[in-house]
Amino acid sequence: MTCPCGLDKSYDQCCGALHSGAAAASTAEQLMRSRYSAFAVSDEAYLLRTWHQDTRPSTVDFEPRQRWTGLEILSTTGGGVFHTEGSVEFVARYRVRGRAGELRENSTFVRIDGLWVYVRGTIG
Template sequence: MAKRTPCPCGLDAAYADCCGSIHEGRTQATTAERLMRSRYSAFAVRDAGYLLRSWRSTTRPRELHLEDDIEWTGLEILNATDGTPFHTEGTVEFRANYLAAGEPGDQTENSHFLRENGLWVYDGPAG
């Protein structure tokens, strides 16, 4: 992505300074919500490597194939519990909007995050 391209996560920042810096390992997500936003952006820019690296080691799939015909069009954070720099676990409920074959759709999930080796990682749907 171009350096000044708006970040797909919806924050008012350029991709390179926002989620791009997390994807490249220059910065780390300091909260569960920032990790959620960075993972959404990784889907938008098709960075499967980052998605796998930011997934809990015990729940992470061996490989991840991203759909070429899905265009992610927006992220809404619906709710978040815990997941601050002072927590070790948290949840983020979100709605991710997309276009698939030109048809709009959305995915809603309440995701569970935790710290693994000091870093926030995605664990799976909160249950």
Template sequence: MSTRPCPCGLPDPYAECCGRYHSGAAAAPTAEALMRSRYSAFVQGDTAYLLRTWHPRTRPARLGLDPGMRWTGLEILGTSDGSAFHSVGTVTFRASFRGGSLHERSRFERVDGAWVYLDGEFLED
């Protein structure tokens, strides 16, 4: 089992953190955990996971990732709802990449009990 750190920024090894969501061994229990796992999926180039965790209403038919993109860090700036007791939630974050950053407020919903990404709003820094 890999002991490399998880790209999402939490201290656990990838396999024990977001890797278990990517493999399907577990489902993200909160909107923030799903946000972190989706960031890690972008780092890993895991388009299947990204599409699987996208709301059916807003999911694109396919997703092309830039193989040259180098993500360098994730900072969670705020959350609203999104716990086991909610059906919706938002996560505001900054994802850094070589040469810049992406600042977004993402909305999440539960579909059949599982958290999925609904959409996001880009924010100015």
């Protein structure tokens, strides 16, 4: 299976390795892609584990009829291997009951104890 994040790798060699804990995201963009994939495969545990403790919800609600269909990275700021903060602007496309939609967000990330975590997103 090709990875939902859009990179030309199998799920197991890409975001699946992050979801299982076999690897950790080295950049904010990689974490953002893996979180998109976690929404696509309904991996609540990974989403909660990679959410900053100050903004993390107690659960993640998945729309059972929603199918994530594509991810486009628009820009990144910071978030590299030598940064402690970063942001990723993206468009995530989906279908619900046959109707297409998209989510445009600028997500903020920080690195805590060497691991990237999602802080919040601004929809826009």
